């Protein structure tokens with residue numbers, strides 16, 4: 058028996074052509090139940106929790122091993138603090154959200170930045186740097202605010218991306234001179250004013266995105282040019 062449309066050879070069990078889906082129609086013919094190939098079932102989705110469980114286990118082992126090695130080699134906890142802190146940071150940022158069914162940026166993005174700030178605080182204490190409160194904390198906080206707002210707005214609005222990213226570029230630009238000033242106040246050294254160059258560049262990009270968002274004909278002609 059052959060398909061009337063594409064001519065492919067059909068098994069007796071087939072009610073329609075496997076290639077072109079044309080129904081097999083023969084007067085007095087009914088497709089038999091036994092199929093020439095096993096019925097195709099969708100593969101079962103892999104449970105990601107198993108993977109997260111394994112990664113969690115590896116993280117714990119890594120932390121314990123570095124801690125024990127450090128204790129045996131040195132006089133106390135020295136380098137293993139950074140290793141364990143790094144593992145914890147990696148875990149909070151990349152693995153922890155995986156345990157939850159839905160990624161909620163309103164929770165996980167600020168939590169990730171809090172973890173980064175804590176890790177920096179630990180390093181500051183460990184090296185007696187004295188730069189955390191005056192430099193790292195305000196900077197991490199400001200970056201956290203910008204990134205969190207972008208993630209949350211994109212997640213919930215699902216439109217107006219041009220406005221969101223335009224605003225984010227302008228805010229990031231404003232952060233640059235602030236970063237330079239904080240660095241100058243914390244570490245000293247000559248004040249060059251390099252922060253104003255990225256400020257101008259980022260603000261220009263941001264304003265351009267917002268202009269594209271506002272001026273509809275301009276946006277449409279850009280879409281045509283880039284075939285979006």
Ligand SMILES: [Zn+2]
Pocket residue numbers: 060061062063064065074075076077078079
């Ligand atoms: Zn066919």
